[in-house]
Amino acid sequence: MDSLYDKDLLRQAAKATGAGKLAAPQATLMLDNPLCGDRITVELSFDGEGPERRVREIGHTVKGCVLCQASASIIGQNAKGATAASLKTQQEHLSHMLKKQGPLPATAWPALTAFEPVADHKSRHNCVLLPFEAVIEAALS
Amino acid sequence: MDSLYDKDLLRQAAKATGAGKLAAPQATLMLDNPLCGDRITVELSFDGEGPERRVREIGHTVKGCVLCQASASIIGQNAKGATAASLKTQQEHLSHMLKKQGPLPATAWPALTAFEPVADHKSRHNCVLLPFEAVIEAALS
Amino acid sequence: MGKFDPAPVRAQFPIFSAPLRPGVALHYLDNAATSQMPAVVMDAVRAHDATRRANVKRGVHTLAERATDAFEAARAKLARFLNAADPDEIVFTSGATGALNLAANSFGALLKAGDEVVLSVLEHHSNLVPWQMLRDRSGVVLRFLPATAEGHVDVGALGRTVTQRTKLIAVTHVSNVTGAITDVAAITRAAREVGARVLLDGSQRVSHGPVDVQTLGCDLYALSSHKMFGPNGVGALWGKAELLAQMPPFLGGGEMIRTVTLDRTTYAKPPHRFEAGTPPIAQAVGLGAAIDWMNTLDHGAVATHLGALTQRILKGLADLGGGNGRVRVVGPPGLHGRVPVVSFAVDGAHPHDICQMLDAHGVALRGGHHCAQPFMESCGLGGTTRASLAPYNDDGDVDALLNGLEDALAKLS
């Protein structure tokens, strides 16, 4: 069947690491992709202040496709300790891999390789990128 | 060369029967065909009153193509004594011949046969019909 | 009415002559988005461009006369297809969206603040956004007919929605989401009582054979060529001559004028008043060829054939996952009052994942809000998956759909 949906990716989506709400979020952000109806809400709490503050806890609620779910789950696994800037760097790695079909650099989160087959499907790029946009906007807010 | 411009028609146009202005017009009407820039001014005087009044004299000024000129000239030859209704009948004969490619009836002005080749050229129908519209509108005014 | 065999029809469509990908046949069930085009239509467009390409309406040379004749012949064909009183009641546009924007701007210019336009929540954005823009510009009030539980425009609500201030009821003839056919008689009756006009968005109706605007009793009818086996880039607005004559122009440009000076412009009669600039000539000629092609079909037999396929889809959806009710049809549950367009929602599976997984089986579906977000909201859905049929579809297409769905749902559980 479609290589887009290999077992890893489906498992990643099912795992839904970080799904749920935080008790005391310091930032909350809802974003949707009107083209396909995907919607994600991200809640964050932080250590520190200002641009250097780091994600302490993350909670997300996804109403969306498997790609969006898997993307949120990977963020749930990796975002702890990240700054807005480092999240942005991960998004750029991912976006470059999708849009330019370039390889992921060694510094990218290893789990992002699950999205390599999405590069061929432009109409799905936004599904994968939406959770990154949401978490970055939340971290910057 | 193009059968549209046979000698008769060119002669008819050159003859320009009725061209010029009347000393004391009772009706004057200017009409133009913006698609090609043809413009005709018709002046009429009448015998009688009301719908039954008859054309006594006609004068026309044409700035237009040969087809329009020939049409005005034929009207100049034949309009004397005509009522608005009888002019309208001639226009209908002509229009039917052009649009339905039907024959001209015996009651049509014989000179109108000069326009038979125009039937094939829809874009030129209005050139021939414009002087009729103008003289009818003037007669009705 | 004989039994309909889709095979010879399918053979006329070049798209089916090669596999979609090596080893994967195309099962095209996205006809409501765009139908495929038969070779005769492609041939007609090419023949036009190869033997009589020219600009229309003003040229006196042979090619221009031939092009104009072909363009006007297409107008006459479409007029007959719609049973319009006169070819000059047909305005060629860039598509249904172009036609609906023309209506909202040009008919809209006849309305004043406080006048009401009745739409339905089922409208495609193309029959909603232009009216919202009109509202924002001119203070016209929009009122909405709800949808029934089965996805029809709810004509039961006409009584409380249509008022003495209603000037237009503009609704879809057939919903592009649910496939439900609108009860037009109820609409026109309600409109007549208050002297309102009726516009129908026929985009999803014209794929299924000739329409009779005179029997329907509407005033304006919008359609799109690419949904009726014709080329992209052309559509039409039909309007009653008497109404078109009252409507001011919308787009300005060449061919729609009578005289132009720097200060003042006077406009041509309909339809030319509404056809600014060079129209989509070759595309209109292609649409004419598509109508000729449609006229070769026995539409009753086609409807029976597609009804049987629709029935199989509806039953197959109900049986999926052992009939656990995970799949819900959004639209009429049976064949009554519908065209062969079936939308469904699957618990816990996103339409785009379903479409993507089905694509691996060669099945082309559409998933999402189908440009009908308000209806989706009213159903509490983010989107649906939609299968839509055309005469070339066959049992093999339905098999591929149902087998593919079985697989996909297993994965997405």
Next chain:
Amino acid sequence: MGKFDPAPVRAQFPIFSAPLRPGVALHYLDNAATSQMPAVVMDAVRAHDATRRANVKRGVHTLAERATDAFEAARAKLARFLNAADPDEIVFTSGATGALNLAANSFGALLKAGDEVVLSVLEHHSNLVPWQMLRDRSGVVLRFLPATAEGHVDVGALGRTVTQRTKLIAVTHVSNVTGAITDVAAITRAAREVGARVLLDGSQRVSHGPVDVQTLGCDLYALSSHKMFGPNGVGALWGKAELLAQMPPFLGGGEMIRTVTLDRTTYAKPPHRFEAGTPPIAQAVGLGAAIDWMNTLDHGAVATHLGALTQRILKGLADLGGGNGRVRVVGPPGLHGRVPVVSFAVDGAHPHDICQMLDAHGVALRGGHHCAQPFMESCGLGGTTRASLAPYNDDGDVDALLNGLEDALAKLS
């Protein structure tokens, strides 16, 4: 730059493969109205429709992805042809008229009563009527640059026409009547002094090779595919990203929204904001193929070739009737500052008679006001006869033109 041979180019155009009528070859000199289409463009459109026809932008199935890729690839080709900074600066429209109406409505929405828009008397109705409609709607003031005696936009009048209230100068890049090329540098200089934007109507320029909007320094550029060897039914508006981002949408419908509710709609980013409904997909793909085809030409060599033919026409016109001055060229007298489009007026002979008589010789010309009535009025002319050239034209076409004119003028004297 080698010498250009039109024969192999001509051989690529199916229209020339058969006589116009038995025994009469086609001499197509109506290229400014619509240029002919090479077989490769027809092939590209057919290949699209036969192998990847689908609706674009939203579909996730293979055909939809292929169609979207092809459509976006066409956008990128056009962006390169215009040297746009980004493909997303290209908005596909139904044609140049569609592009100019978009500009007049969407850019026009940014203007308020008393703001001034400067046009020229040479404008095609498509770049005049939409601005008149804007004026009548919103109280924007229109001011006009006159034409020079040689048929150029008179940039000498900029000083007294452009004011501190000028928000836009919208003029033709090349006149469709006189063939004169506008001094764009003077226009942009005057605009910059008062902070005004510049729109160029490039309809008559794009037939003659790539354009560099960045060097030109304009803000908006309108064009039409059917004048650059591409299909009917598609055109484009290029706009600077920063400007497009400020412009509100014009047409409403599918594909141009971000979210829609019954009350409120938010819009997508450019270019999608301006592309409501199904765009002319196959036609845009055809335009891309036409650009590829144009890129195979040596435009310098073509210009030299067409310059030589133009020179022959100019001389031939002067010599007609023994050089009695009966024929007057309306436009630049020589090759300087013009494209190969020649308009002329003949004393005592109406353009339509001339065109009709020339048609008997197989020569396709255009006669009339060329959708530029204000310019005709300003010249005191009812119309002109126009011969316009393309790379496939050759000496035989010019011979047929001049011989035919000799005959016609003899008859029409």
